[in-house]
Amino acid sequence: MIFPATIFGAGKKEDDMANAAALQVLKEKFGYDSFRPGQDQVIDRIMNHENTLAVMPTGGGKSLCYQIPALLLSGITVVVSPLIALMKDQVDALNDNGIAATFINSSITFQEIDYRLDMCARGEVKLLYVAPERLDNENFRHQLDALPIDLVAVDEAHCISHWGHDFRPSYLNLQTVVQELHSHPTIIALTATATKRVAQDICVRLAIPQSGMVNTGFERSNLSFKVVRDQDKDTYLLEYLKLNHDQAGIIYASTRKEVDRLTNLLAHKHFPVTAYHAGMSEMERNQNQEDFLFDRKPIMVATNAFGMGIDKSNVRFVIHDQVPGDLESYYQEAGRAGRDGLPSEAILLFKPQDLQIRHFFIDQSEGDDDYKAREYGKLQTMQQYANTGECLQQFILRYFGQTGSAPCGRCSNCLDDREYFDVTIDAQKVLSCVVRMHARFGKVVIAQVLGGSNNEKLRTNNLTDLPTYGIMANQTQKQLTGFIDFLTADGYLQPTEGQFPTLTITEKGVAVLKGQDQVRRKLAAKPTQSRAAASVDDDLFQQLRALRMQLAEKQGVPPYVIFSDQTLKEMCSIMPQTRVEMLSVRGIGQNKLDKYGAPFLEILQAAAE
Template sequence: MTAQDILKQYFGYSAFRPGQDALVSHILEGRDTLGIMPTGAGKSICYQVPALAFSGLTLVISPLISLMKDQVGALHESGVAAAYLNSALSAPEMREVIANAREGRYKLLYIAPERLTTPDFLDFACQTEISMVTIDEAHCISQWGQDFRPSYLKILDFLRLLPHRPLVSAFTATATAAVRDDVIRALGLREPFVLTTGFDRPNLYFSVEQPSSKPQALLRLLAVRTGKSGIVYCATRKTVEDVCDMLRIKGLGATRYHAGLPAEERQRNQDDFLYDRAPVMVATNAFGMGIDKSNVSFVVHYNMPKNMESYYQEAGRAGRDGEAADCILLYSPQDVRTGQFLIERSHEAADEQVDPETRRALIDRDLERLRQMTFYSTTTECLRRFILQYFGESAAVSCGHCGNCDTTFEEIDATVDAQKILSCIYRLDERRLHFGKAIVSSVLCGGKTEKIEQFGLDTLSTYGIMQDATAARVRQLIDVLLERGYLLSDPERFNALFLTASGNALMRGRDTFVIKLPREKKAAPAKGGKGGAAIAGDEALFDRLRTVRARLAEQAHVPPYVIFSNATLADMAARQPITEFEFLEVRGVGEAKANRYGEIFLEEIKSYLRS
């Protein structure tokens, strides 16, 4: 069977998505491969199709139990023999899986990296034909990535212990050029074919808000998304608890997920979300990696993440089915301080594993990433362009489809205000005093605080010279000055502000400072690629097909999207097939699912047409 035949028979697609064909072809040619593809671009197809073409077993190294369970469940639904090995299985269950694998009953075996070098598994692996080893979430092997996992370092040891090195393929959604090169080195990839398919997700609508009340802003966002499935990410466990409690008190169907919950509750809450029993999941970043829920229509970040890599990966969990989806960040300056605290604490825990020099380098790297994330949260430029440029991709000045591009801005010459801010910092430096933007803005606005009285800051010549402006407005200007390099903040000194050479030049009148401020905001509903078009013609049939899917999912004890995605139901509602042949033409319907579910869905469509 050709790769195209496998794609159609097992997965129900007549053509590969952009990038998939090239990756599959090079893997089938026996070449090590690294694929960098955004969330929802179909990375799993790139190794699952070759796995079915190879004669031997494909090992898939995956970081999370939930990911393995979902992937194996979906493969079973598609008629593919697969299994997983992780700590969720008992010892007898693990022995049974390995025994079945020895007999060649599986084409894919998912395994946690911690188990690779255990004696039992090594004994099995050294006596088995392993055609390919695939590493999912490959950025986890890079110490310079955003989600380094020491257990991934066992992978190269495992490959060296095998009598014959198999083909190696690796995939990740977010990797800068530096992380990409580190992944290639750490995995020992041999002259790999490397493909970055592009980071853009046209169906995602990005926006940033700076609300005076985050709880009220979140309730407003959820009120217009009633019944839709979404994730609310929070920076800390306490915030997860507070936000989830607030939503439940307001009568919203919300559940929660963070590492402090008992494992049984985490699993129960995750299942409630996956099975659509709870439409809103409130979670820390402990939730989500590998969650293949296709109908997430929005992701709200209640707090700003620590870096762009994490943000784009988490936001990318929306719209995996290609439907229009919203990615909304609620920003406040406090998020920056929370991020700094979390960065310092995370590296304190790793003190014994790295030397002090490396630890300092890692902290500096993470603080720079936090700075870039802050720039994204405060910029008035195109948000999509900012993201794509961060990952090294060129982009148009305006995408015409993000919160900033949908806002009408007016350019304002803020040179005088900028000079006042820079002069204040300069005068403070003359007294050998250095403060962050909260105190600087308070001085400029003529505030009367304990700090101002303690240090005699009301005697500065710049005290109160911006008293007609709000402190929030002054802080906004400071953010822009930081973003453009007129100021620097020192995280080692509580983000104290310092002039740069260009800042000094601007202060002395040798430059101008023009900014853009929003004039009015359009009501911008989510637009997108192919979102919603298919079901617009027959929403009533789409709803009936969803009901059938929900019933079948409950009977099979799997999430509804494992039966068919929303995109497949939408195509079904648009095509309205009445024969098995027509049913197989629906996008996402393979032979196994057609045999299992075809008659049920066809009867529902016929019943609808008769009525």
């Protein structure tokens, strides 16, 4: 079903026609009756040939923002995507849904590239996925220029910004390449993680007006965030996986060595686990990724080399075994849980010594001093997140510039029912020490002074003469630095930027020091069953999952490509008994009904009887 682009943007009647056409595609092809917030606004702009930046959380439906226009426009939509796995994932899902799509990347031969470009030229393909590096090739750009390209979608658009957490130099050439195309395509840039600065940078580089940004906010209402501090991480992890058996999840670690160690540990405990990192062969990585996507081994242990753009919708938990380098990376990786909208968890297992790994990565990077200073600043923010006592979702939203939100009511801090205890006196001791040290030192030296350490640095700087020297000698250095981190995270202390930040007292801290305010802190968290796990283990749902797995193996696609967990749960709730009733289930369009409806209906009808 193709609607000529010329009918759009001419007036209200034409706009109404465009909206009706978009809704028709949404229902027939994707099985949804209405758009999610922001989707219709983005689609309207595209159909009016207006460059647009869409900032939506992971799982917010960004891909539909360009896939629906691709089916409405007469020409081709080129999707610039950073990873081969992402392209294959989305192309497989589109083709399974009866939508003609293909990709061009280094995994196929030159002959195959020419064949796929010829398909595009003949109008047999609506969406063409390409890697940004491919656009550096002048010959390939000439081949693209010969195609009727109406829309260029730039996925993971934060990669274009030096200020983004995953900058890719190959993205910088995009604006020039698009401008050179004789078809003058519209540009849609999409990202889930963009601070205000990154969003502005994207708009400048891709000629998107400031009025062209559609930001639906960063909140993931189905995602529960949790920070687990200063506990034996292996013990917590093993207990959590026992409680949440039969759930798919990703466990992130910072190094290949830690990935291998955790994988061996979980395999020894008979968990269905696989692994992914850059030290493996491409064949091994591909096999392990496929085992994870097909739910043969639903637990993936990986470095951050894994996951960008993976569309596996039924990931119920993402656990970070070691702290990421910045909050953008963390939020993007955590957002791989619950893409289907069902309740899911993002857990950070935090130990201060893990920060040393991140310091090493920054020190060994090839960036200049300014780059390293920015990275140290981002790491400080990550450390504050791990130590804050406020709502974790609020902390994240504020970082991305979204203020005024209420506490989420579902993160580990909001649900923490441990009692508060008054730590005002200890806080005053720390704050007094910081004042007396004139903001010249960082938390380690402050903790050493408070603990009464006897070392040369303290003696040389006359710090052993301070009235606060040794006044908290009953606590260990680990306890003291942890308490200083808590005071910093909650805004009583402010760190400077750079590799070796010093601490200064804030106005909030001054109020405590003067006795005008109190400081309260909560007393180790225990593993719990995820919200999703508690609600999906009914017999009918398991029957539908088993059928989905059989069909997926037969079709050679991941199970979530057939139907998402959310669609299966809605089948259990609605209990459709006819083909017409099946179409009322979210995620079931006409193509999916024709392809898979009959065997699912048999199970549902038998259950109803």
